[in-house]
Amino acid sequence: MIPPFALEICVVSLGIFLLMAESFSFKTSKVTLAHGAIFGLLCVFVLSFWTDLPADGLQGSGFYVVDSLAMFFKRFALLATILTLILAIDYLPIVQRLVPGERPEAGTGEFFILPVFTCAGLMWMASAADFIMIFCALELVTISLYIQVAYMRRSLASLEAGTKFLILGALSTGFFVYGITWIFGMTGETGLNAIQKSLSVIPVANHTALLFGLGLVLVAIGFKIAAAPFQFWVPDVYQGAPTPITAFLAVASKAAGFVVLIRVLQPFFTVPAFQEKLTLALVFLAALTLLFGNLSAIPQTNFKRLLGYSSIAHAGYLLIGLAAIGDSFAGKAVVFYLGGYLVMTFLSFLVLVPVTKAAGGDDLAHFNGLAKRSPMLAFAMLVAATSLAGVPFTIGFFGKFFIFEAALNQGLYLLAVLGVIAVASGFYYYFKVIRAMYWQPAGDEAGPVPVSPLSRMAIFACVAAILVLGVFPRFLTDLLP
Amino acid sequence: MPTLAHYLVVSGLLFAIGLGGVLLRRNILIIFMGLELMLNAANLSLVAFSRFNLLPADGMPNYNAQVLVFFIITVAAAEVAVGLAIIVALFRAKQTTHVEDLNTLKF
Numbered sequence: 015m016i017p018p019f020a021l022e023i024c025v026v027s028l029g030i031f032l033l034m035a036e037s038f039s040f041k042t043s044k045v046t047l048a049h050g051a052i053f054g055l056l057c058v059f060v061l062s063f064w065t066d067l068p069a070d071g072l073q074g075s076g077f078y079v080v081d082s083l084a085m086f087f088k089r090f091a092l093l094a095t096i097l098t099l100i101l102a103i104d105y106l107p108i109v110q111r112l113v114p115g116e117r118p119e120a121g122t123g124e125f126f127i128l129p130v131f132t133c134a135g136l137m138w139m140a141s142a143a144d145f146i147m148i149f150c151a152l153e154l155v156t157i158s159l160y161i162q163v164a165y166m167r168r169s170l171a172s173l174e175a176g177t178k179f180l181i182l183g184a185l186s187t188g189f190f191v192y193g194i195t196w197i198f199g200m201t202g203e204t205g206l207n208a209i210q211k212s213l214s215v216i217p218v219a220n221h222t223a224l225l226f227g228l229g230l231v232l233v234a235i236g237f238k239i240a241a242a243p244f245q246f247w248v249p250d251v252y253q254g255a256p257t258p259i260t261a262f263l264a265v266a267s268k269a270a271g272f273v274v275l276i277r278v279l280q281p282f283f284t285v286p287a288f289q290e291k292l293t294l295a296l297v298f299l300a301a302l303t304l305l306f307g308n309l310s311a312i313p314q315t316n317f318k319r320l321l322g323y324s325s326i327a328h329a330g331y332l333l334i335g336l337a338a339i340g341d342s343f344a345g346k347a348v349v350f351y352l353g354g355y356l357v358m359t360f361l362s363f364l365v366l367v368p369v370t371k372a373a374g375g376d377d378l379a380h381f382n383g384l385a386k387r388s389p390m391l392a393f394a395m396l397v398a399a400t401s402l403a404g405v406p407f408t409i410g411f412f413g414k415f416f417i418f419e420a421a422l423n424q425g426l427y428l429l430a431v432l433g434v435i436a437v438a439s440g441f442y443y444y445f446k447v448i449r450a451m452y453w454q455p456a457g458d459e460a461g462p463v464p465v466s467p468l469s470r471m472a473i474f475a476c477v478a479a480i481l482v483l484g485v486f487p488r489f490l491t492d493l494l495p
Numbered sequence: 496m497p498t499l500a501h502y503l504v505v506s507g508l509l510f511a512i513g514l515g516g517v518l519l520r521r522n523i524l525i526i527f528m529g530l531e532l533m534l535n536a537a538n539l540s541l542v543a544f545s546r547f548n549l550l551p552a553d554g555m556p557n558y559n560a561q562v563l564v565f566f567i568i569t570v571a572a573a574e575v576a577v578g579l580a581i582i583v584a585l586f587r588a589k590q591t592t593h594v595e596d597l598n599t600l601k602f
Contacts, residue, residue: 146563153570157577164581170599173585177597180578181526185517187574188533191567192510195537199503199544204559250600 175254383456
């Protein structure tokens, strides 16, 4: 049995080891580094099943919490990073072309190493129980993602996406820190447990200032999870960033934002005076996010941008679950949805990367006739798109079903109705890609799309997970915290 | 003798100036300065809250907030290092640091 905090130490050591290996052995191919990173992260993933959970869950004077939620998200971060690295290996030729250097391999090693450090940050975020810890972990993730988004220094789109991400990310950091300041000022504590204790004793006159601080923190996390009206960076950044990093942003960074949101809101939901206002704010955010994400996705023609808007829409469904958090099942529904979201989003990116490489672009038109050229790849995309849309017998259906069930149990009828309308419009834009693959004729010179064995394995695993969990969701719900 | 309110007003002003700079100015470097100002506003009020709201148990400040200030300073430095590197790369590619010229990505 190993102590839980050893997992993050292992991940950081792995990252430092890879950096050293990259610097001092010139002969090593960069792809070997990526394979090493994937293998190391897999080892940590396996190790995570042999950790011993402390009975009270809190460690290190309340800074670090280890409960089943934290463990679930640590594994989630590890899996997301492994899939990102698999995507990154496939994407390497495009990165090599767009990074300046004397040799084609120069300057591409960090493309595989930075996600490892981001992964450590995500794992710390899952366990953070103090605002200091949350802040440091969040910044480790955000700052390493700035570099990854702007990685392709010869691509104007990537640089521009990096700059936009940098400015809006730093802005959200500013809001976050100022919000923490006011929460600390009113409660006198930075630890979430201690804040919960002091909430019941602080005078009512201080509630306004506390809500102001909490509001600023909500705005900052809203940026991270891409909730409307703080979503305007998403389409540009998702389109401009290297495709593996887009997937990483869409899944890991968003999931970590939701963990922090769950942890930060928990103490405030215990006080009825705050619960009412917070639920109202979450309902408002969820409704706006759903409407914006789904309606603006409809006219998109670029697939990465479409996935960007769809990730906003998925944040909306998740926020419905959070607004209904009073229901005993809602927490599980949110986590289940995130698990399904990981699989289906990565599956669509795993198909997108080889198609981009073969067709030379990531517009919907580049998917034309894929069913004739590579039937297996088209089938995988079909599964991903139907699951994202929420067709029965896929994991996406049960994710939405559980969330709506929780919302109805809590009496949020309007939100549930809005959610169903959003699902209907989702069908339209996800089926656009299916139409392109199965009904549009391919271009003249388009041949079959080559897929590397590693990503073929990953695609197979994702398809299997979506279909199996779509029929037997119990396999996952029984595991959840 | 300055009180807690004085510090909070100054920090609020700093935050507002920083936010105004981010929203109104068009040069990325100036926007970045505004962002730093917002972080320093938080630092100032964190220290003030910690110094003026002494713990009832032993009459000492809660040092967690002051430690957080050190972390914020360090993280801000890291952010500036990465941020300026990205802005320099952008300037090399585009010869501009104005936000209006960031229009490659359009729907």
